[in-house]
Amino acid sequence: MRDVTPETLTQAFADYAAKAGDARTKEVLCSLAKHLHAFVRETRLTHAEWMAGLMALTRAGEISTPERNEFILFSDLFGVSALVDMVNTPPGATSCSNLGPFHQRGAPPLPDGGDLWKGQPGEVMVVAGRVLDAGTGQGVAGATLDMWQNADNGFYAAQDAAQPAKNYHALLTCAPDGSFAFSTTRMQPYTVPYDGPAGDMLRALGRDAWRPAHLHVIAEAPGYRHLVTELFLADDPYLDRDAVFGVRSDLVVPLRRIPGASAPRHLQAFERLPGTVLHAELVIRMARA
Numbered sequence: 001m002r003d004v005t006p007e008t009l010t011q012a013f014a015d016y017a018a019k020a021g022d023a024r025t026k027e028v029l030c031s032l033a034k035h036l037h038a039f040v041r042e043t044r045l046t047h048a049e050w051m052a053g054l055m056a057l058t059r060a061g062e063i064s065t066p067e068r069n070e071f072i073l074f075s076d077l078f079g080v081s082a083l084v085d086m087v088n089t090p091p092g093a094t095s096c097s098n099l100g101p102f103h104q105r106g107a108p109p110l111p112d113g114g115d116l117w118k119g120q121p122g123e124v125m126v127v128a129g130r131v132l133d134a135g136t137g138q139g140v141a142g143a144t145l146d147m148w149q150n151a152d153n154g155f156y157a158a159q160d161a162a163q164p165a166k167n168y169h170a171l172l173t174c175a176p177d178g179s180f181a182f183s184t185t186r187m188q189p190y191t192v193p194y195d196g197p198a199g200d201m202l203r204a205l206g207r208d209a210w211r212p213a214h215l216h217v218i219a220e221a222p223g224y225r226h227l228v229t230e231l232f233l234a235d236d237p238y239l240d241r242d243a244v245f246g247v248r249s250d251l252v253v254p255l256r257r258i259p260g261a262s263a264p265r266h267l268q269a270f271e272r273l274p275g276t277v278l279h280a281e282l283v284i285r286m287a288r289a
């Protein structure tokens, strides 16, 4: 097609896709083209601005490794990852939220009542809760929670050679009624990497790179949808300025300070708990597959 105009270009793109083999692929790509075209028309984007964007993507490719993916970071910082999570959260279920780059496959198994604290520095925290069916409110049998968090110094094990491999990573098997408890240390706020082109965008916008402290969780149970989420602490100062837009109210867990002696008695660390510990209560609602 020749002589396309700003007004006819989007339809021309769709016409070129007439022989697409897969209807959904065609729908998604034509919609993406429509919104990109509208963006250029609306902003009257200059050549220099478009080239700056392309160069940022080029640098994102150069800086990305298997451990650090700058394209995913751009998606997170633009809020696109959060929006994909929001439109894919089933009604009544716990909100989906960021996977982030620090998940490690093959987390060490942790029994119900297990200990991740192991005497390490930080505020001792007992996490207790239940995995429930989002429809019935009944406990879910056979649930596992693949969890990971940072240490008191703000670093995940993969970022910190001083920590043992897979420190604060665990695959917890819940009790048959969906209940679980474990001991750990309080997670800490941290900054997303800002030494690449995504960080340049943050600086250009006067934004900061902080994330509120969180516990990452992948919940799985037979017959239920796989859930990737994270849980935040109610007193965290960064809840309303998460750089990656991951905080939703149902993910913010209330915290109490309790005597160590009133923690669940089946905790492996029960005898070693200090006089007072933080207590976080989690409820995870899973949707049927």
Ligand code: BEZ
Pocket (backbone or CB within 6 Å): 073, 076, 098, 099, 100, 101, 102, 192, 193, 211, 244
């Ligand atoms: C994280 O939660 O681990 C994370 C999420 C997005 C970007 C960087 C880190």
Ligand code: FE
Pocket (backbone or CB within 6 Å): 100, 102, 214, 216
């Ligand atoms: Fe994280």
